[in-house]
Amino acid sequence: MKYVILLVWLFASAAIAGCPNWTPARADSEITALETQLIKWDDAYYRQGVSQVTDAEYDALQNKLQQWQRCFHPASDRREPLLMTDGKVLHPVAHVGVKKMPRKEDVARWMEGKRDLWVQPKVDGVAVTLVYREGKLTRMISRGDGIKGQDWTASARTISAIPQSIPLSSGQQVFQGELYLLMNGHQQAADGGKNARSVVAGALMAKTPGDILQKTGLFVWAWPDGPKNLEQQLSGLRTAGFPDVGVWTRRVEDIDEVEGWRERWFRQPLPFATDGVVIHSTPSQQGRSWMPDSGDWAVAWKYPPPQVSGEVRSVAFSVGRTGKINVVLNLQPVQLDDKRVSRVNVGSVARWQQLDVIAGDQVSISLAGQGIPRLNEVLWRVGQREYPQPPDAAHFSALSCFHLTAECRQQFLARLEWLSRKSVLNLAGMGRESWQQLIQSGKLTHLFSWMRLSPEQLNAIPGIGEARADLFWQQFRLSRQLPFKRWVRALGVPVPSGALNSLADDNWKQLLSHSADEWQQMPGVGPVLAKKIQIFLQNPEVKWLIQWLTGPVSSD
Secondary structure, three states: OHHHHHHHHHHHHHHHHOOOOOOHHHHHHHHHHHHHHHHHHHHHHHOOOOOOOOHHHHHHHHHHHHHHHHHHOOOOOOOOOOOOOOOOEEOOOOOOOOEEOOOHHHHHHHHOOOOOEEEEEEEOOEEEEEEEEOOEEEEEEEOOOOOEEOEOHHHHOOOOOOOOEOOOOOOEEEEEEEEEEOOOOEOHHHHOOOOHHHHHHHHHHOOOOOHHHHHEEEEEEEOOOOOOOHHHHHHHHHHHOOOOOHHHOEEEOOHHHHHHHHHHHHHOOEOOOEEEEEEEOOOOOOHHHOOOOOOOOEEEEEOOOOEEEEEEEEEEEEEOOOOOEEEEEEEEEEEEOOEEEEEEEEEEHHHHHHHOOOOOOEEEEEEOHHHOEEEEEEEEOOOOOOOOOOOOHHHOOOOOOOEOOOOOHHHHHHHHHHHHOOOOOOOOOOOHHHHHHHHHHOOOOEOOHHHHOOHHHHHOOOOOHHHHHHHHHHHHHHHOOOOHHHHHHHHOOOOOHHHHHHOOOOOHHHHHOOOHHHHHOOOOOOHHHHHHHHHHHHOHHHHHHHHHHHOOOOOO
16 A cells, blocks of 8 residues: 555656656666766766767756656755776866856856956866976876876877976976867867867877877966966966967956857867866865865856757657658757757658657757758667557558548648648648648548638638638639649649649640650659659549549539
């Protein structure tokens, strides 16, 4: 009885919180599987220096896991990234990292009340610690988990951007910065990251030095126990022989200035890849007190990602005008650039089956040409696979659904939308919603039955109204005066435009009289298409519709 009560409570909680409708056993299985994958990505990032997914994609799946934990294990600790490392070398000063701010408003709130702020590009590279004793480079340590990292000193000896000695001979000096791939005129907005970080990480971990290290730059962004004054720190770095970061360091007083530099660096040519900007204030602690994730004196405002991930809510199938079945994923809405995306096209059923994507999966999407959402890949699949059943492809073709039936509703609607186009019958005002109203009314039986609807019949359809009814009737009446070739297109005869324009025919009888050999003589028509046209025009339903168009028949 207690188990039944627990199940009821879990399902009720899930429904309230928007949680997956899973049994406790399935929830545990899905949570374990996703947590295992995140651990593998943590290992690749912190131990090997390789980003197998983008930060945005990782964060989305991390948030998904934490949501599942809140749903099914509300008392448990939320899972956080595991900062793994094979390194055994202690950082003299820990890497604190920077908190990422998702929106302009969040950055503005963080800036409130702070003075002496500056902004720098967030260079997309590999973070390291450089240790100098008595002016000599003694060690370079990988970031690792922020406390310990790997000894990369041997690689540091081959990177010309790293000074082997500095004119600061008193005791130990510690610097933190980013090793990056040198680029020529890199425009982040147009070029993206180009996997630059992984290229440098691979070169640093290679057993023998390669050419990449000769093309590696250094951006020092922290001198933990150096001068507190920004100008003095920048001057000291130049004097020490480090690459000058002053040109990439700008004082700012408000969020608009930060936004201006962020936009400029996103679009102008730079010598490195970036993924945002970092806004700094003077550190509130001495270097010996720094700890990972404890720094409150710097935040990052990243660029909008070129691709984002979204959860699939459902898989939808639609049948197009020519009988092809198309698959669309309905998504939990996500923001991509300036668009809110809730749907993405997959394509054919075969591609959907190849991608193996269902409700609950996490997918990566980007914007293709003209801002159309594009499906890139499936990032994560739920363990329990429940596949929706697509329409039977055997029931649909270019010669199906000229008449309205329950199974044919989608293809029939697609045919009506096609013939409404300006280049076909130019039925102004007759969009998808209007045709759906006519279909719902029961007034349509075949592809051209709308032609015999009267103004009174149209006005009687719920939601149409007198004004729209008169507009539709006028459009229907005017369509009868259009050239014959427009009606050939409206019927869907697969004749290419070049061949159609070359026809001297002005009636259906002439069109039907052409042999396959005659069709082949027309522009753009080969043997296969000629046969296809012949089969289309000889189809019984097509012939019935042609007869209906050319004269009254006994019934609709």
